[in-house]
Amino acid sequence: MESAKVIAVVARMVRDVSLAEEFAQDALIAALEHWRVDGVPDNPGAWLMTTAKHRALDRLRQDALHARKHEELGLDMDAREEHVTPDFVDALDAAREDDIGDDLLRLVFTACHPVLSVDARVALTLRLLGGLTTDEIARAFLQPEPTIAQRIVRAKRTLSAARVPFEVPKADARAARLASVLEVIYLIFNEGYSATAGDDWMRPSLCDDALRLGRILAGLTPDESEVYALVALMEIQASRTHARTDANGRPVLLMDQDRSRWDPLLIRRGLAALERSEALNGARGPYALQGALAACHARARRAEDTDWAQIVALYDALAMVAPSPVVELNRAVAVGMAFGPAAGLEIVDELRSNAVLANYHWLPSVRGDLLAKLGRREEARVEFERAAAMARNVRERELLLERAAEMKGMRE
Secondary structure, three states: OOHHHHHHHHHHHHOOHHHHHHHHHHHHHHHHHHHHHHOOOOOHHHHHHHHHHHHHHHHHHHHHHHOOOHHHHOOOHHHHHOOOOOOHHHHHHHHOOOOOOOHHHHHHHHHOOOOOOHHHHHHHHHHHOOOOOHHHHHHHOOOOHHHHHHHHHHHHHHHHHOOOOOOOOOHHHHHHHHHHHHHHHHHHHHHHHOOOOEOOOOOHHHHHHHHHHHHHHHHHOOOOHHHHHHHHHHHHHHOOHHHOEOOOOOEOOHHHOOHHHOOHHHHHHHHHHHHHHHHHOOOOOHHHHHHHHHHHHHHOOOHHHOOHHHHHHHHHHHHHHOOOHHHHHHHHHHHHHHHOHHHHHHHHHHHOOOHHHOOOOHHHHHHHHHHHHOOOHHHHHHHHHHHHHHOOEHHHHHHHHHHHHHHHHHHO
């Protein structure tokens, strides 16, 4: 629970994320040794923080000695303690006019730095900020533990080799960097919400991790509308968790879900975050628009009450702000619901030649659903079987094969 804070503060002191994590682990080992004898202190977090700082200060002193800079950094331990808050690094940061200056926020921007691959950013963020062990990350993403371990090690080395500064980006660069942070958090959430592969359709623990990170980020950046919009989107989507699978763990699609099982607290929190986002910025960004889409579904007490015309309008706006084939495919679903399956199928057919969607199983799945509604069941069966062959998640594959069997049975 305290690891992210400890790593963040120590990383500011030593300017090295890998070293900071090492000192945080040293503090935990020391705690296991001392607390067994002396008992758990009244403020365990402060104990861990102080111990990790001492480790960092010892290293700084050793480095100073080796560099023959005794006069600059000082040798007296009491004097060195005075450097902790504020210290020479704080003064340096102040000179750089870092207008947020929060250690945890620095760690967020460092772990999600664009110099790292997306996979590396996700793994490092879950390790440093989510507090997950390497084994937990590996199990969540169905990867071998050595693969994840190497990914994290390489990420730390890359940050060190690139001399990535442990700081919050300046205002002119913050928007682009913040977009990377939001992307990482939403990727974590989506992998939990609809697992890419494996036996389970959902991994709720990953959704919880992403939500926690999003809420932390919102607290650290209270003036960023897209941060609140992402939190709103995740809160509302997470509200459906208990309704998205049946008693046997099989997927239940949105229009078939028992909405009485949606979590009203998460919906209220999501709608409040969306309202905060819209109050901060009149222009809706991509997460604000996706949050508004989720809100349309959340406000509909029954599936048939859904305002599909409004959803189409929101997808039109999203296609202008963040165009992509996946957005267009989702827009086709909404168009099919609002204006009939033939209108939706026309859009989907235009997407069939798009290389980005060549192996995207939801394309033939959506096409199969629209064909089924038009009574073209044999064509629908073929599409559902194509989608099943592409699906890597066992539960999704089973659902698609069931749909294909239904089409065959109705035809016969």
